[in-house]
Amino acid sequence: MSAPSANIPASIGGVPAPDEVVRAVEVHKFFGKLEVLKGVSLTVRRGEVVVIIGPSGSGKTTFVRCLNHLEKIESGRIFVNGHLIGYRERGGRLVEDRERNIARQRREIGMVFQRFNLFHHKTALGNIVEAPIHVLGVPEREAVAIGRDLLARVGLSDKADVYPAQLSGGQQQRVAIARALAMKPSLMLFDEPTSALDPEMIGEVLEVMQELAHAGMTMIVVSHEMGFAREVADRVVMMDDGKIVEEGTPDQLFQRPTHKRTQAFLSKIL
Amino acid sequence: MSFDWPFFWHYLLRPSAAYLNGLMLTLVLSVAAQALGTSLGLFAALGRMSRMAPLQYTIRGYIWIMRGTPLLVQIVFIYTGLAAGGIFRFEDISLGILTIPGNVQAGLVALSLNEAAYMAEIIRAGITSVDSGQTEAAKSLGMTYGLLMRRIVLPQAARFVIPPLGNEFNAMLKNTTLVSVIGVPELLLTTETLTSATFRVFELYSVVALYYLTLTTVWGIIQNRIESRFSEPATPAAVTPGFGERFFGSAIFSAVRKKA
Numbered sequence: 001m002s003a004p005s006a007n008i009p010a011s012i013g014g015v016p017a018p019d020e021v022v023r024a025v026e027v028h029k030f031f032g033k034l035e036v037l038k039g040v041s042l043t044v045r046r047g048e049v050v051v052i053i054g055p056s057g058s059g060k061t062t063f064v065r066c067l068n069h070l071e072k073i074e075s076g077r078i079f080v081n082g083h084l085i086g087y088r089e090r091g092g093r094l095v096e097d098r099e100r101n102i103a104r105q106r107r108e109i110g111m112v113f114q115r116f117n118l119f120h121h122k123t124a125l126g127n128i129v130e131a132p133i134h135v136l137g138v139p140e141r142e143a144v145a146i147g148r149d150l151l152a153r154v155g156l157s158d159k160a161d162v163y164p165a166q167l168s169g170g171q172q173q174r175v176a177i178a179r180a181l182a183m184k185p186s187l188m189l190f191d192e193p194t195s196a197l198d199p200e201m202i203g204e205v206l207e208v209m210q211e212l213a214h215a216g217m218t219m220i221v222v223s224h225e226m227g228f229a230r231e232v233a234d235r236v237v238m239m240d241d242g243k244i245v246e247e248g249t250p251d252q253l254f255q256r257p258t259h260k261r262t263q264a265f266l267s268k269i270l
Numbered sequence: 271m272s273f274d275w276p277f278f279w280h281y282l283l284r285p286s287a288a289y290l291n292g293l294m295l296t297l298v299l300s301v302a303a304q305a306l307g308t309s310l311g312l313f314a315a316l317g318r319m320s321r322m323a324p325l326q327y328t329i330r331g332y333i334w335i336m337r338g339t340p341l342l343v344q345i346v347f348i349y350t351g352l353a354a355g356g357i358f359r360f361e362d363i364s365l366g367i368l369t370i371p372g373n374v375q376a377g378l379v380a381l382s383l384n385e386a387a388y389m390a391e392i393i394r395a396g397i398t399s400v401d402s403g404q405t406e407a408a409k410s411l412g413m414t415y416g417l418l419m420r421r422i423v424l425p426q427a428a429r430f431v432i433p434p435l436g437n438e439f440n441a442m443l444k445n446t447t448l449v450s451v452i453g454v455p456e457l458l459l460t461t462e463t464l465t466s467a468t469f470r471v472f473e474l475y476s477v478v479a480l481y482y483l484t485l486t487t488v489w490g491i492i493q494n495r496i497e498s499r500f501s502e503p504a505t506p507a508a509v510t511p512g513f514g515e516r517f518f519g520s521a522i523f524s525a526v527r528k529k530a
Contacts (some may be wrong), residue, residue, distance in 0.1 A: 036475065057421060068410055070406055070409065083295065098415060099415060100414055101413045103409070103412050103413060106409060106410055106411070106412045107411075107412035109410070110410070111407075113401055113403060113406065113407065113408035113410075116403060117403035117406060117407035118407070118409070119404060119408075119422055119426075120404070120426060121425050121426050130411070130421065130422075131408075131411035134413070134417055134421055135411060135412045135413055135417070136412075176407075179407075179411070179412070180410070183411060183412065191479065217485075
């Protein structure tokens with residue numbers, strides 16, 4: 001890919017910083033008549049870990065799904081590594097990009113889902129090597145070597161040939177993280193990665209995510225894990241009713257929340 | 271009651287060469303029409319689910335007509351009707367030593383086109399049964415529609431498609447009798463020919479019924495074996511990699527591969 005941020009028109013949001021991975025500008029999104037994102041703007045720099053919190057229905061999951069165009073947007077712009085995601089501009093209007101181009105953009109953006117979504121008909125290793133081989137054209141032997149390394153990294157070396165149905169939720173989610181990492185993404189999105197897990201399995205997944213953050217991965221995490229946010233996040237973003245109401249360092253947001261909604265939300269969950 | 275037992279046993283256990291040829295033709299037609307119908311049905315299913323409205327409505331219309339008119343009418347229409355209307359005439363095709371008569375081609379075409387409509391609905395149901403999270407995960411990894419269909423969705427849809435596919439083939443074995451009306455010498459027409467020479471309708475139709483019963487019974491046993499391999503969702507036995515591809519052979523998977 002070309003130099004970061006090269007394609008962002010100066011007219012939108014000013015001059016981008018060179019180490020910017022994500023720039024979302026005034027993103028609006030409707031489900032039918034319901035406006036679920038009401039002008040969300042967010043910038044994430046390389047290596048930053050941003051945790052998005054907020055009550056359910058606040059639009060945080062929808063926003064993250066817009067970042068790799070799993071959801072369409074009605075207006076605004078989303079840039080990842082300087083490339084407009086999902087759309088082309090034609091005379092100031094957004095026109096949805098061709099499927100092939102969107103697929104190409106998604107290669108750089110890893111995503112981890114609440115419900116894991118491992119491919120049921122593939123083994124743990126099979127899940128990991130699938131996209132490198134068939135999307136990137138990595139030779140099978142090389143992909144398998146990378147896949148085994150990643151399994152070791154998430155602590156599941158002994159589960160290479162096991163099918164998802166025989167793995168615990170925590171193990172499935174770790175495989176899912178390894179699967180996303182196999183594409184060597186420059187950005188990782190986590191959509192409530194521990195919400196579907198039994199309490200005793202949350203730790204093992206957060207540990208992997210923490211290790212990933214320390215390794216310098218740029219991450220956007222939708223999560224209710226305040227401990228994780230406090231320890232790992234560079235920035236915490238509070239969303240409510242389709243808008244970002246407050247953002248800041250974990251200390252600022254958790255100790256001295258300025259917005260009423262943040263205070264109310266935190267008092268409920270802390 | 272007059273039933274000539276020696277005659278019955280003779281034709282049941284020592285079928286003539288013509289009778290065996292008829293049996294062979296029934297089998298070949300059934301397998302070929304099911305394979306073609308399944309392949310066409312796959313494309314019809316994908317077209318039916320397409321976001322391109324003209325394609326979607328064309329396929330809908332096709333399914334509507336093929337499921338809404340009798341197969342017997344379709345067979346006569348395609349072979350005799352089209353020729354009489356001066357639109358298309360099925361000519362014999364010679365492939366070296368093997369000649370495929372026009373009426374056999376027409377029979378195969380009619381059976382396949384009809385089957386495609388039913389398979390389209392079955393495959394569509396199978397595809398929609400696959401959890402949408404699978405598609406989203408595949409998309410998030412940069413897969414295009416063709417790739418994610420071929421690698422992720424269709425192999426999992428196969429589990430839902432295989433039981434009804436087995437029932438379709440059972441029906442197909444019996445539906446091939448309908449092409450006897452355009453003179454295709456499959457098992458039933460061979461029986462009719464024998465009947466007109468011997469007038470032993472009771473005995474010969476008992477024989478032919480037993481032949482069909484044997485075919486469908488043997489298929490039933492095979493079908494059970496296949497289904498038991500696919501019955502448990504997402505366990506290794508049910509999803510042995512490559513089994514779906516081996517089962518369908520060239521019919522589904524290579525057809526998609528070529529397209530992708």
